[in-house]
Amino acid sequence: MTKALIIGGGIGGPVAAMALQRAGIEPVVYEAYDRPADYVGLFLNIASNGLDALRAIDIDVAGRADGFPIPRLVMWSGTGKRLGEVANGVRLADGTVSMCVRRGLLQRVLHEEAQGIAFEYGKRLESYTVTAGGVEARFADGTRAAGDILIGADGIHSRTRRILDPGSPEPSFTGLVSVGGYSHSASLAPTTNTQHLVFGKRAFFGYLVRESGEIYWFANLYYPDEPTRQSLAGVSASEWKRQLIELFADDMPLIREIIDNSTGEIGAYPVHDIPASPVWYRGPVVLIGDAVHATSPNAGQGAALACEDAVVLAKCLRDLPDTASAFAAYERLRRARVEKVVAYSRRLGNAKTAGPVARFFRDLMMPLALKIFANEKAHAWMYTHHIDWNEKVGSA
Template sequence: MSDNRGHGSGVRTALVIGGGVAGPVSALALHKAGIAATVHEAYPSAADGVGAWLGLAPNGQAALAAIGADAAVAALGQPVPGMVMADGLGNQLTGFGGFPELPATLTLPRDRLYRALTDQAVAAGIRFAYGKRLVAAEETPGGVTAHFADGTSATADILIGADGIRSTVRTVIDPHAPDPEYGGVLSFGGYATVGSEAGAAPGTMYFAFGRAFMGYWQGPDGRMIWFAGLPTDTPPSPADLARVPGAEWLSRLRDLYTGHVPGERLLRHTAPDDLMVVGRMERMPSVPHWYRGRMVLVGDSAHAPSSSSGQGASLAIESAVELARCLRDLPSPGEAFAAYEALRRRRVEAIGRNAAAVNKVKSGKSDTPVPAFPSLAETLRPLHFHRIAWEAEVTGTVSATD
């Protein structure tokens, strides 16, 4: 069911560039706002199997609920409400059991989230076009035209860049836009067959800082799922990363985590085939221009906060829903884009800055090997309780929210 309120911005059609997480959510939110969207994805087919595990926080789940897309995801994720901060010697520093009035954070593989959202979009009648790598875009008298590497093109009223941290749309909007910022750490993940021997309570995620950082929790099958970093000043390219055998990466990680609790044990019980080479930990610095004319950015293309935030997917979902709401209610694309940026920039950049500070600790560039931990409940409250008032009308004057 759509909620078009008369197509306030005059926008009836949209090109969504990128079919990861932000792309399908953008298309679903636009559909609910009465705007027809087609998702154009660079991969030749659906990107199943791409990406590691992620957390979908309560605020991200609430944003999906605003457009009726939460149930399918909830059925796939593992609830992990608890959180414990520790040092690398095994000493617990502080903990948090979750907010009882909110659903638990869900952990799930990125491709499982992507698939659930894509299936929901397809069921709603949204079209996906694969093998469509954007190479250029230009405004026309009737809208905006996207040109793809296969020689085809497509035109709609607006174009939304949901094409990730290496966004082509971002450089089309602003050729001088910043590049992703490397956080000084190569990211890895894996599965360890130690089960309860690691001392992890079910439903709790642990973060162990020190000379090296590791996060971990007990997965649905009883194995421990972990993620860790390998500090390096000069990161290899993705191609160079792929050329290094998993056994070699695992050996380097085991050397680094010698004496780390429980990193040493987890890595000792991880097989090379169970290692995930995630790649460079990156974030987007402040992007000066989120939109130009009839083109706008959403999700990681505008505000990737790095995995240290635990909010990447949730923020992308929030922004996609908020953008559709603004396009539904405001009289022109320009006014809708300006309102959307005003509603989102302060929140996402504050979260990104906090994640950058944690990245410094993980990379060994901080003055302290363990970050200061204030009350986790008070730290997480403004993140997890954030809600998008879908039913409320967006007016021409909006203020940034945190």
């Protein structure tokens, strides 16, 4: 039986492991964290196409991971003018729509689903060598593992990508820093099925209120120069609150109320993307998810694309006679789609950093633009992508 070493136990890694197991390949997942990271990260969107990819291998996360449906996004100007609304994905045949989940809980559900699959923690990939029989991985703790193939699912700063193609472009800073957390408010009603997005005067704000009164919020701030992750991590929650309240001083008062009532940690990270990786695979090694095509979070597609990659790669390995043709088919089936999503998401981000003149025209034109371009049909290419597990992959 073919043995696959999967580097990274985030979202794409466990899904690849489950899909490969179905395809008759033995997976082992090697994760750098020393234990399951059930509470790491804030929340993310799993778009309907991602839910569809998971269902292709009979994984249903709807109603789990404390997830809840968000089929609708409503846009506002900072002054409180309703600019319009847009569908967040499409409704699948059984009524399922895009969901918001806590990232750590999603990871936990995926690990529960992957019962019987070996996960090894505290295994940070340092290097690998291609051997006569396949590939040997070496980890920072001094241990090694041998397999027939190696799948780099190790996220945007992928070590696998750096070894595979030392000339691969570094992730590109989008000019935005994402800050977010959880809050409560006695005065805000639940925003059932809806996330609100506000184009503020100096920064962008998103929030939703759950039935329990808990609020999930995030802000995108414009940074002309790229900050390090460490410098952002050094900013205390109270300092973030102070800065954010100042940034949103001229916008809807509810933003300042949400920030002021925020409890617990406030997470912050610079937003990067990888518009195009020249090399997706070489020899027995291949990349999936953020490792090969990280997208900014604006389109809410990062997790969904990683799930799609994982399932498509497993199908290619199942149906094609050798690794080289399977990896080539995987790239052929995936590259154009993911690069289109990354570019689309980057464009959405650019609208968040408009200056005063651009802001004026944006607020004027957006209601019309949303009507024309933001209907379900306009984005069907992204959200209705369907993967049929039983359909065979051809080599051409």
